[in-house]
Amino acid sequence: xxxxxxxxxxxxxxxxxxxxxxxxxxxxxxxxxxxxxxxxxxxxxxxxxxxxxxxxxxxxxxxxxxxxxxxxxxxxxxxxxxxxxxxxxxxxxxxxxxxxxxxxxxxxxxxxxxxxxxxxxxxxxxxxxxxxxxxxxxxxxxxxxxxxxxxxxxxxxxxxxxxxxxxxxxxxxxxxxxxxxxxxxxxxxxxxxxxxxxxxxxxxxxxxxxxxxxxxxxxxxxxxxxxxxxxxxxxxxxxxxxxxxxxxxxxxxxxxxxxxxxxxxxxxxxxxxxxxxxxxxxxxxxxxxxxxxxxxxxxxxxxxxxxxxxxxxxxxxxxxxxxxxxxxxxxxxxxxxxxxxxxxxxxxxxxxxxxxxxxxxxxxxxxxxxxxxxxxxxxxxxxxxxxxxxxxxxxxxxxxxxxxxxxxxxxxxxxxxxxxxxxxxxxxxxxxxxxxxxxxxxxxxxxxxxxxxxxxxxxxxxxxxxxxxxxxxxxxxxxxxxxxxxxxxxxxxxxxxxxxxxxxxxxxxxxxxxxxxxxxxxxxxxxxxxxxxxxxx
Numbered sequence: 001x002x003x004x005x006x007x008x009x010x011x012x013x014x015x016x017x018x019x020x021x022x023x024x025x026x027x028x029x030x031x032x033x034x035x036x037x038x039x040x041x042x043x044x045x046x047x048x049x050x051x052x053x054x055x056x057x058x059x060x061x062x063x064x065x066x067x068x069x070x071x072x073x074x075x076x077x078x079x080x081x082x083x084x085x086x087x088x089x090x091x092x093x094x095x096x097x098x099x100x101x102x103x104x105x106x107x108x109x110x111x112x113x114x115x116x117x118x119x120x121x122x123x124x125x126x127x128x129x130x131x132x133x134x135x136x137x138x139x140x141x142x143x144x145x146x147x148x149x150x151x152x153x154x155x156x157x158x159x160x161x162x163x164x165x166x167x168x169x170x171x172x173x174x175x176x177x178x179x180x181x182x183x184x185x186x187x188x189x190x191x192x193x194x195x196x197x198x199x200x201x202x203x204x205x206x207x208x209x210x211x212x213x214x215x216x217x218x219x220x221x222x223x224x225x226x227x228x229x230x231x232x233x234x235x236x237x238x239x240x241x242x243x244x245x246x247x248x249x250x251x252x253x254x255x256x257x258x259x260x261x262x263x264x265x266x267x268x269x270x271x272x273x274x275x276x277x278x279x280x281x282x283x284x285x286x287x288x289x290x291x292x293x294x295x296x297x298x299x300x301x302x303x304x305x306x307x308x309x310x311x312x313x314x315x316x317x318x319x320x321x322x323x324x325x326x327x328x329x330x331x332x333x334x335x336x337x338x339x340x341x342x343x344x345x346x347x348x349x350x351x352x353x354x355x356x357x358x359x360x361x362x363x364x365x366x367x368x369x370x371x372x373x374x375x376x377x378x379x380x381x382x383x384x385x386x387x388x389x390x391x392x393x394x395x396x397x398x399x400x401x402x403x404x405x406x407x408x409x410x411x412x413x414x415x416x417x418x419x420x421x422x423x424x425x426x427x428x429x430x431x432x433x434x435x436x437x438x439x440x441x442x443x444x445x446x447x448x449x450x451x452x453x454x455x456x457x458x459x460x461x462x463x464x465x466x467x468x469x470x471x472x473x474x475x476x477x478x479x480x481x482x483x484x485x486x487x488x489x490x491x492x493x494x495x496x497x498x499x500x501x502x503x504x505x506x507x508x509x510x511x512x513x514x515x516x517x518x519x520x521x522x523x524x525x526x527x528x529x530x531x532x533x534x535x536x537x
Contacts, residue, residue: 030508030529030530030531030532031532032532032533032534032535032536032537033509033512033513033532033533033534033535034534034535035534035535035536035537036534037152037153037513037516039152039164039166040059040166040167040168041149041150041151041152041167041168041513042055042168043055043125043150043167043168043169043170043172044172045510045513046146046149046150046510047149047207047489047490047492047493047507047510047511047514048207048208048489048492048493048495048496048497049493049496049497049498049501049502049507049510050146050172050173050174050497051120051173051174051175051497051498051501052171052172052173052174053170053171053172054170054171054172054173055168055169055170056169056170056171057125057126057127057169057170058126058127058169059125059127059166059167059168059169060104060125060126060127060128060129060130060166060167060169061127061164061165061166062087062091062093062105062151062165062166062167063093063165064092064093064094065104066093066095066103066104066105067095067096067097067098067100067103067104067105068080068083068084068095068096068097068098068103068105068106068107069097069098069099069100069101069102069103069104069105069106069107069108070097070098070099070106070107070108071099071101071107071108071109072099073109073137075109075136075137075140076107076108076109076137076140077097078137078263079107079137079140079141079144080097080107081097082141082144082263083105083107083144083147084096084097086144086148086155087151087155087165089157089158089159089160090154090155090156090157090158090159090160090161091155091160091161091165092160092162104128104129104130105130106129106130106131106132107131107132107133107140108131108132108133109133109134109135109136109137109140110133110134110135111135113133113134113135114135115175116133116134116135116139116173116175117135117139117175117176118135118136118138118139118179119134119136119138119139119142119175119176119179119208119210119265120134120135120139120142120173120174120175120176121133121134121139121140121142121143121146121172121173121174122134122143122171122172122173122174123143123146123147123171123172123173123174124170124171125150125167125168125169125170125171126169127169130147130167132144132147137265138210138265141264141265142174142176142208142265143174145205145206145207145208146172146174147167148206149206149517150167150168151165151166151167152165152516153516153517153519153520154520155520156517156520156521157520176208176495176496177451177495177496177497177498177499178450178462178463178464178465178495178496179210179463179464180210180211180385180413180463180464180465180466180495181208181209181210181211181464181465181466181492181495181496182209182210182211182212182213182269182413182464182465182466182467183200183204183209183211183212183213183466183467183469183488184212184213184214184215184271184415184466184467184468184469185197185200185212185213185214185215185469185471185480186215186218186468186469186470186471187214187215187216187223187471188215188216188217188218188220188221188222188223188240188280188471189218189220189221189240189241189301189470189471189472189474190240190241190244190471190472190474190475191221191223191237191240191244191245191246191247191248192471192477192480193247194249194253194256194257196477196480197214197257198257198260199477200212200477200480200484201257201260201261201264201266202264203481203484203485203488203521203523204266204488204492205264205265205266207488207489207492207493208492208496209266209492209495210265210266210267211266211267211268211269211466212261212266212267212268212269213268213269213271213336213466213468214257214268214269214270214271215271215273215468215470216270216271216272216326217271217272217273217277217278217280217281218273218277218279218280219277219278219279219280219298219303219305219306220239220240220241220246220279220280220298220299221236221237221238221239221240221246221247221248221280222236222237222248222280222281222284223237223247223248223249224248224249224251224254224270224326225248225249225250225251225254226321226322226325226326227251227325228321228325229284229285229318229321229322231284231285232280232281232284232285232322233248234284235283235284236280236281236283236284237280238297239280239297239298239299240299241299241300241301241471241472241475242299242475243299244475251329254329255329258329258330258331258332262331267332267333267334268330268332269332269334269335269336269369270326270329270330270335270336271336271337271338271369272322272323272326272335272336272337272338273337273338273339273340274308274319274337274338274339274353274354274357275307275308275310275315275339275342275345275349275350275353275354275357276303276304276306276307276338276339276340276341276342276343276344276345277303277306277338277340277341278306278307278308279295279297279298279305279306280297280298281308281318282294282295282306282308283295283296283297285314285318287312287314288308288309288312288314288315288318289309290309290311290312301472303341303343304341304342304343304344305343305344306344307342307344307345307349308345308353310345310346310348310349310350310352310353311349315353316356316357316360319356319357319360320360323335323337323357323360323361323364324360324363324364327361327364327365327366328364330366332366333366333367334366334367334368334369334385335361335364335366335367335368335369336369336370336387337354337357337358337361337368337369337370337374338370338371339354339370339371339373339374339378340371340372340373340389341373342373342377347377350377350378351377351378351379354370354374354377354378354379355378355379358380358381358384359381361381362381367383367384367385368380368381368383368384368385369384369385369386369387369413370384370385370386370387371386371387371389372386372387372388372389372390372398372401372402374386374405375401375402375404375405375410376398376401376402380405380408380410382408382409382410383409383410383411384405384410384411385410385411385412385413385463386402386405386406386410386411386412386413387412387413387415387466388402388412388413388414388415388416388454389415389416389417389421389468390416390417391416391417391418391437391438392416392418392419393418396455399454399455399456400455400456402454402457403454403455403456403457406456406457406458406461407456410461411461411462411463412454412457412461412462412463413462413463413464413465413466414450414453414454414462414464414465414466415465415466415467415468416448416453417437418437418438418440418444419440419444419445419448420445420465420466420467420468420491421437421440421467421468421469421470422467422468422469422483422484422487422488423468423469423470423471423472423473423474423483424437424438424439424440425439425440426439426440426441426442426487426526426528427439427441430526432473432474432479432482432483433473433474433483434470434472434473440487441528441530442486442487442490442508442511442528442530442531443504443508443530445487445490445491446487446490446491446493446494446504446507447504448494449494449499450462450464450465450494450495451499464495465491465494465495467484467487467488467491467492469483469484478524481523481524481525482524482525482526483526485518485523485524485525485526486511486514486525486526486528486531489511489514490507490511493507508530508531508532509532511531512531512532512533512534513534515533515534515537516534519537
């Protein structure tokens with residue numbers, strides 16, 4: 001199951017069968033990279049790996065005389081202002097943003113560049129001139145992340161560094177492999193503040209993620225204000241795993257998160273988990289239980305024990321109120337309705353409830369997103385996006401149900417727990433995280449192909465990948481950093497880069513070079529023994 005702890009005997013059996021992975025660094029760490037960064041990073045030696053790189057010529061140098069050119073399009077101007085604001089602290093340069101296409105660092109739209117799609121870009125670097133072109137502002141923003149990574153890691157510092165700022169000469173032409181590249185953050189098990197979530201948004205934006213999936217409700221806590229159901233936050237938000245104080249986002253705070261993500265061309269997908277994982281809602285509104293009695297607040301991490309009541313109309317009125325208000329607050333395409341681990345819900349009741357929940361999403365102009373149990377135990381509505389979280393060893397019959405849903409018109413986002421779950425331990429001795437899906441090393445999280453992962457699901461039906469970060473054992477921003485880095489960039493590469501250009505041996509070198517940047521950003525990353533980190537780190 002998605003977050004269920006396996007019994008020790010089951011874990012031992014899984015290890016004997018080769019279902020878990022021993023620490024690949026047990027035979028000794030790989031050789032370290034040089035301690036210092038090169039003055040000019042080779043073109044395209046970044047994460048995610050670009051689709052096409054043609055190096056050549058002398059580098060472009062950012063100087064005190066540099067001006068950032070932007071057309072009159074407000075979206076271009078906004079991206080140019082973001083770029084300039086990011087470059088100013090470390091360089092100390094003024095970097096004025098001007099409406100001059102001849103500026104030496106120029107951003108421009110090319111509506112005719114159909115091959116670049118919605119997020120592709122072209123970067124041209126030469127002495128005295130760097131141009132970034134895209135068909136959309138989102139494409140320009142993705143290109144800005146490449147500009148950041150091509151510059152020395154010190155560009156991420158907040159104080160002036162007196163050094164050269166060069167980008168290798170040549171051309172990068174880049175488009176994503178998949179349109180959906182998501183990072184999920186569980187704020188229900190442990191609550192994270194608006195500023196802490198914004199910091200996570202900034203981290204995923206650097207690696208060209210374009211979706212933030214917020215898990216807003218669960219057994220332990222309800223984290224979003226609903227005007228028509230005030231007890232959800234007055235009562236249901238006042239707990240978290242381990243008995244902490246919990247918390248919630250006001251409607252305006254949630255809007256601010258949505259705006260902040262949108263400015264980074266990231267779409268927010270809110271999740272309200274139904275019909276299971278609902279203990280916080282049941283504590284708040286006992287009439288949603290079949291016996292009308294409020295359960296005790298839950299501060300543990302076990303799952304599968306809570307359920308809404310299928311036979312009560314109060315259930316559907318509640319779902320209509322909540323989903324309607326969340327839809328009104330969210331400009332994105334999707335509402336995620338959960339649907340997993342409803343172990344205490346009878347199969348007929350699960351089907352009855354999910355059949356009625358899904359039209360509530362469509363009523364507000366949104367598409368349903370749900371965990372893959374909706375395809376196994378229910379019937380996904382047309383156009384539903386199914387999020388698969390099973391394991392390599394998940395029974396074939398369950399995977400075939402997902403394939404059947406795809407043949408009926410559903411799409412798939414892949415989040416296999418033993419590959420993509422960032423809360424799984426890296427190795428047996430990792431202090432943080434769980435291991436019910438086995439240990440997930442950096443290499444294991446990278447070495448799989450989303451386009452060929454599920455039998456019967458063609459690449460054309462795969463919308464993309466998502467990296468979930470569940471927080472049963474994670475309660476601080478530093479915990480999030482440690483479990484996300486260094487695995488988060490690799491999953492970004494699976495979603496962005498062409499399959500044919502990727503391999504572990506070259507990736508781990510590029511990944512090791514990211515350590516300088518993480519240090520500059522203050523990221524509390526995990527030193528995996530699989531990766532050649534810079535000497536002295």
